[in-house]
Amino acid sequence: MKKITMSAVALTAIMGSFSSVSAADGINILDNLVLEGQIRPRWENVNVDNSPGQHVKDANAYTARTKLKVTGDLLDVDGLSASVGIISVNDFGSNTYNSTSNGQTEYATVADPEKAMISNAEINYKVADTVLHAGRGQVNLDNQRFIGTVGWRQLERSYDSVFIANNSIKNLSVLAAWVYGVQGVKSLANNDGLYGENTYDTNTVLLHAAYSVMPALKVTAYDYMIANTHDTYGIAATGNVKMDAVKLNYRAEYAQQADPSMEIHKNGTQGVKVDASYYNLDLGANISGILVGANYEFLSGTSMNDTSGKDKTFTTPLATGHKFNGWADKFLSTPDGGLIDANVRLGYKAKGFGKLLAVYHDFTADKKMNAVSGSGTTDDLGSEIDVVYVNKIPGVNGLTGLLKYANYSKGKAVQGTFGNGDYVNAWTKDTQKFWAQLDYKFSTK
Numbered sequence: 001m002k003k004i005t006m007s008a009v010a011l012t013a014i015m016g017s018f019s020s021v022s023a024a025d026g027i028n029i030l031d032n033l034v035l036e037g038q039i040r041p042r043w044e045n046v047n048v049d050n051s052p053g054q055h056v057k058d059a060n061a062y063t064a065r066t067k068l069k070v071t072g073d074l075l076d077v078d079g080l081s082a083s084v085g086i087i088s089v090n091d092f093g094s095n096t097y098n099s100t101s102n103g104q105t106e107y108a109t110v111a112d113p114e115k116a117m118i119s120n121a122e123i124n125y126k127v128a129d130t131v132l133h134a135g136r137g138q139v140n141l142d143n144q145r146f147i148g149t150v151g152w153r154q155l156e157r158s159y160d161s162v163f164i165a166n167n168s169i170k171n172l173s174v175l176a177a178w179v180y181g182v183q184g185v186k187s188l189a190n191n192d193g194l195y196g197e198n199t200y201d202t203n204t205v206l207l208h209a210a211y212s213v214m215p216a217l218k219v220t221a222y223d224y225m226i227a228n229t230h231d232t233y234g235i236a237a238t239g240n241v242k243m244d245a246v247k248l249n250y251r252a253e254y255a256q257q258a259d260p261s262m263e264i265h266k267n268g269t270q271g272v273k274v275d276a277s278y279y280n281l282d283l284g285a286n287i288s289g290i291l292v293g294a295n296y297e298f299l300s301g302t303s304m305n306d307t308s309g310k311d312k313t314f315t316t317p318l319a320t321g322h323k324f325n326g327w328a329d330k331f332l333s334t335p336d337g338g339l340i341d342a343n344v345r346l347g348y349k350a351k352g353f354g355k356l357l358a359v360y361h362d363f364t365a366d367k368k369m370n371a372v373s374g375s376g377t378t379d380d381l382g383s384e385i386d387v388v389y390v391n392k393i394p395g396v397n398g399l400t401g402l403l404k405y406a407n408y409s410k411g412k413a414v415q416g417t418f419g420n421g422d423y424v425n426a427w428t429k430d431t432q433k434f435w436a437q438l439d440y441k442f443s444t445k
Contacts (some may be wrong), residue, residue: 030072034443038067042437046108049430059097059108065154085120089154114152129168135380148320150185157184171212179204203227227262232276251282276300276314291347301338301366326384328408330427338366354391369413404435
């Protein structure tokens with residue numbers, strides 16, 4: 001609790017000092033301050049079915065996330081504002097899980113390392129229908145399939161960026177951004193691996209445009225140029241359709257990945273060749289509170305016999321990966337043979353009751369891969385059942401409770417073997433995960 005207390009006191013002191021600081025001529029440096037915060041304690045349990053030669057203990061992670069952000073008008077200039085924020089993750093001395101940095105490798109992984117960092121340090125200037133941004137903040141684009149903050153993890157990702165956003169044309173919004181650094185949850189393979197702890201440099205350009213034709217149709221186009229990795233460009237059609245007691249929503253999306261336009265020469269990988277494809281089809285319905293839906297997501301893979309010299313495996317290194325392909329997080333990285341996720345969902349949502357949702361996933365590879373048996377090939381990547389219940393806690397404004405469960409059953413495909421013949425791919429082990437969480441958000445607005 002020491003880190004939480006120190007963080008809260010520090011930011012409160014900063015907020016108070018900023019509100020009283022002014023230049024000699026009476027111009028306020030920061031004015032009209034707004035404080036936003038979140039306290040999110042969580043218990044996460046992970047059980048991995050061990051194969052011969054590996055004995056990973058069950059993980060029990062007791063963590064809490066504290067977020068505080070202060071925003072205020074800057075220098076008495078209309079439209080000019082600044083924000084500063086911190087995020088702190090505490091494990092209360094619990095070491096019965098592998099946080100990726102605490103050295104407890106005998107336990108299953110829960111990627112929530114104890115750490116504090118500056119999550120926001122930004123200046124924004126809004127004039128008419130244009131916003132200019134510089135500094136560190138959160139960036140979530142569309143459904144976060146390609147660019148997201150991974151808000152599910154306790155140490156949320158922040159982006160160091162400069163961007164311009166404009167919506168001066170009716171129903172059209174455009175954004176152009178340069179991302180020069182990433183902090184928090186990471187997943188760029190040529191840097192710190194899946195979950196690094198230190199800020200790393202990047203050289204990424206994000207281009208995004210969305211046009212609302214009508215409530216039933218919104219068209220989005222994008223080009224995300226991630227240095228030394230790939231360019232991802234695509235188009236998506238989304239919309240909502242109301243028919244009496246039935247509300248329909250849909251998504252149809254296609255994307256392609258090509259050789260990277262942007263590079264980092266220092267410690268970078270030169271001459272990357274990429275030719276991969278992606279599509280996503282989703283249809284959902286809300287029938288008087290009953291939720292039903294079906295989804296088919298395709299990420300192309302590279303054939304074992306491919307000699308083209310191009311990587312045909314579609315990857316999403318800056319996505320909020322937990323939202324996709326099962327909550328057990330078995331496919332945060334796409335298998336070499338690609339991934340096809342066919343899933344259906346069923347649930348119920350109502351005021352007072354909250355939301356209950358169950359999802360079933362069937363996973364297969366785009367291209368045949370080696371089989372667990374060591375002979376032959378297969379495209380079987382397993383299946384998963386996910387269940388979540390979330391509801392507001394009565395009597396406490398801003399407090400929400402969550403119970404969540406994921407049960408992944410392994411498939412028959414593998415990418416390789418470990419020395420003693422034990423397969424090392426995450427998706428070759430049956431895994432169960434359970435979460436119990438409280439989430440309290442508050443604001444002085």
